[in-house]
Amino acid sequence: MASKNDITGDELKTKATNKAYEDGWDSIFNNKEKEISDIANEHPNVNQFETVSDRKKAVNKIDHLKWCMQGQAHIDRPEYVNDVIISVMKFQQHLNKEELEYVTLAEEKLLNGQEWNN
Numbered sequence: 662m663a664s665k666n667d668i669t670g671d672e673l674k675t676k677a678t679n680k681a682y683e684d685g686w687d688s689i690f691n692n693k694e695k696e697i698s699d700i701a702n703e704h705p706n707v708n709q710f711e712t713v714s715d716r717k718k719a720v721n722k723i724d725h726l727k728w729c730m731q732g733q734a735h736i737d738r739p740e741y742v743n744d745v746i747i748s749v750m751k752f753q754q755h756l757n758k759e760e761l762e763y764v765t766l767a768e769e770k771l772l773n774g775q776e777w778n779n
Contacts, residue, residue: 719752723760726767735771742771 664673726745729735735742746768753761770777 715752716755719749719755719760722749722752723756723763726764730767730770730777733777735767735777736774739771739774742767746771 726749729742729745749764
């Protein structure tokens with residue numbers, strides 16, 4: 662006798678398995694020993710990922726500083742903005758003249774507790 666759904670009364674039928682089902686079953690329940698080729702395919706080579714340049718890191722940090730200054734965070738959270746400035750200056754050799762001037766002005770506004778209006 663076939664099983665029936667208690668609520669709808671429909672007959673319950675099991676579909677045939679497919680390749681994806683079998684692969685999933687094997688990956689979960691099959692305890693076969695892994696071969697070197699299996700392990701190599703599981704863990705991609707680190708060199709396959711794009712690395713972020715120091716210039717890009719510097720730009721990201723200066724953008725964060727700009728966001729902080731425009732939001733007047735240097736008044737509300739001076740310690741945090743000071744930490745941001747320090748993190749920006751770790752990449753000072755990758756900053757251009759205008760960016761360095763921006764950091765200097767931001768530091769000045771932070772120290773004097775002045776609002777940012779640029």
